[in-house]
Amino acid sequence: MTSLVFYFQVHQPFRLRRYTFFDIGVHDGYFDDTENARIVRRVAEKCYLPMTDVLLKLVEKHEGKFKCAFSVSGTALEQMELWSPESLANFQRLAATGCVEFLCETSHHSLAFLADREEFEAQVKSQKARIKALFGKEPTAFRNTELVVDNRVARWAEELGFKAILGEGADHLLGWRSAHRVYRPETCERIKILLRSYKLSDDIAFRFSNRAWSEWPLTTERFASWVHALPPEDQFVGLFMDFETFGEHQWKDTGIFDFMSHLPEAILRHPRFSFATPSEIAARFDPISRLDIPHPVSWADAERDLTAWLGNHMQRAAHEALYSLAPAVRKAAAAGRTDLYEKWKKLTTSDHVYYQCTKWFSDGDVHKYFSPYSSPHDAFIAFMNVLDDLARRVARVQQETPVEIPTP
């Protein structure tokens, strides 16, 4: 039995306004609520609502045979509560079917695992509690921001009690081995790792509407025939993708909703194939071998590394300046200013450094598409100005002499 494991990522950052140097010390309205509300409502209309409807119908139609998983970042949940409660209600409806698993991640979709383990664990725990409260079940599988995994993160996830962790099935990680088997990370004793089958995932997520692609137009029959041709030893196929694939990256008129509506029946036509959630796969199979992940592997770009977030001087400077403020911010929170801590957490969202990426200068325009700024330099300036203001407010709470932001 080979199972298809769909996992969809839902995330929204709290985007910053164009906060200038002259705003520092004047006001702490860092976030562009108008823009954030506009984007969340638009994405809800084009993607969250229609696609959750499709999935609800699929679950109903296949009477428990169709399954999938979600990870919804805490910042996305918060924005849905604020501006699209009907989307959140649909996700809760999906959870109630028992066929949809909700994974855990860091509450603020952060890169805290790179800089500050204390913050990483705090964000994981708060997300765990929130998922349980909203969806009724404590999550047992973990996915880190941008699917980044290395031996260390896998170990931390294990120590936090997770049974499974998700990762990218990168060629340089696997070598000759298959992404369709369950592995155990080198440094772990219990947790299992499930990898993304990047070719089949990207056929849907990226290539679906590409008219230059030799397989265009992709039909459910053709995709199912590729799946049905997989060897019987394959345990599962990790189809991990951004939820915005449906309706945002691939517009409705590309036929993506129809494709997904009919894919399960085409897959299930062959009795050897089924659908499952990540935790079910982890419970069903023993790892076939260990997998060594000495360096962080992500699901981004051709390099599958962290260079889209920390690849240039600006990004590294911003990242360092942000996390150097962590101890002071936590102290301020202990002194009652949890609002400052929450603002800081919203700055840990990885999108803020992603907007500062200059790779797209030579790398095509994928990054640019997702950025609200006219340039990565403008993104850096706004972020650093906000951080400067926050640092001053934190310092004031502690009634110490004003702390300079350590210049990068």
Next chain:
Amino acid sequence: MKVLMLGWEFPPHISGGLGTACFGLTQGLAHHGVEVTFVVPKTWGDEDQSFVRLVGANTVPVRRWVGVERTESGPLVAAREPGDVREPEDVVHATPPRGPVRAGRVVEELARTKTLETTLRLLEVESTLRPYLGESGYLQYLTEVTGLSSEELVRRFQAAPEDARRAVRELQAALFEPGVAGASVDTRRIEAVLAREEKLAFSGFYGPDLMAEVARYALVVGEVARHEPFDVVHAHDWMTYPAGIVAARISGKPLVVHMHASEYDRSGEHVNERVRALEQLGLGAADRVICVSHYTANTLRTRYQVDPDRLRVVHNAVTHKDQVEGWHWEKHVPEPIVLFLGRVTFQKGPDYFLEAAARVVKVEPRVKFVMSGSGDMLPKMIERSARLGLARHIHFTGFLKGADVERMYAMADIYVMPSVSEPFGISPLEAMALDVPVILSRQSGVSEILRNALKVDFWDVQDMANKILALIRYPALAQQLTEEGRDELSTFRWDVRGKLVREVYEEVVA
């Protein structure tokens, strides 16, 4: 492919972006086998002897024709041929890095470019035309460059042969009488002037006003065109458009005009109608129009109604100079220096620079601002800076030339180009070449292609100040811009642009 290029400012006398671009393009064309006869106006008596010897030292076979005249025997005379220059080795390399050496570096580069030896001919035509001249103040300028009084100039013009003066007058009339924006010019009248078989003795007198000189220059270039072999005429900016039209009519060859800056860029809404009319004339007569940016192409579509099918965009590039050893200056002041360098005119937006400066010094009083350059707005800018309370924070250096320009760039921590309207704008690239981070106006052609720069709308002085402060406060930003900027700069190459221009020629040469 042979082109008759009506350009500006061959080294060493390069005073601005126009000359730099013309020279760079000539080099770029050489890479693609285009033979260039480069015609340039030049005032006599202004010879830089060290430069002549510099050329000799490298035995660059550039033919310098000093002036154009007709002799008894008919054809044009080359007064100075390559063999005429003296003492090959005696010169140069020991010369200290002052004015001429900057150009010398360019010439050395030219000498290394082997293809140039056979593809470039330089023709200097005696004329007082210079880039960036305006009608007002021309007479004063004329007295300065010739050392003659205005009465003497008028007397000399009167003393010039009547047929030459008449030809100038008639061409001027043919050029300007239609005079209205968009009106088609009666080229038959121009051709009638050209058809006359008069002995034209042009040496030794100049037109008494700028437009007369533009017409006189056109007639001299017409003489050149009778004797030079070429396939296409290529004219740069309005002062050479009449010359381009004349050369094209005489030879029956196609005309390409190049727009580096339009009258709207220079003057905003208060255009000089006669200049604008000459631009319209050249744009109307041209088979193709090369624009230095999409920004400029848009101006030509909307302001001059140029048919988009004839517009081609070729961005400017950078002339890559070798770093000369010891070519570094110590910065002697600890304060961050923010630089404006350019003509202090409406087009360059110096007033917005001052407004941003006033906002910056309120929060960072240690920052120093420098305004380098001269222009009609300079006195007003000095007064304005005093009113804004900037007296202690700003320095006016006046016009800089030669090595002082590079020295000024090298001393700066931030370069700002706040232009109101900049068809291209090469100066940010020059600053970047010296590792200076730049802030530039979005209302510029260069901002279309440059990524490693901070961009602002020229009127948004708050954002300009915000970005100046960000560069000062967050060093990673400057590091980012200069490091990646260096790589980016190396991609703006004249040989790449030369290929595009050659393709434009190929479109029109049957």
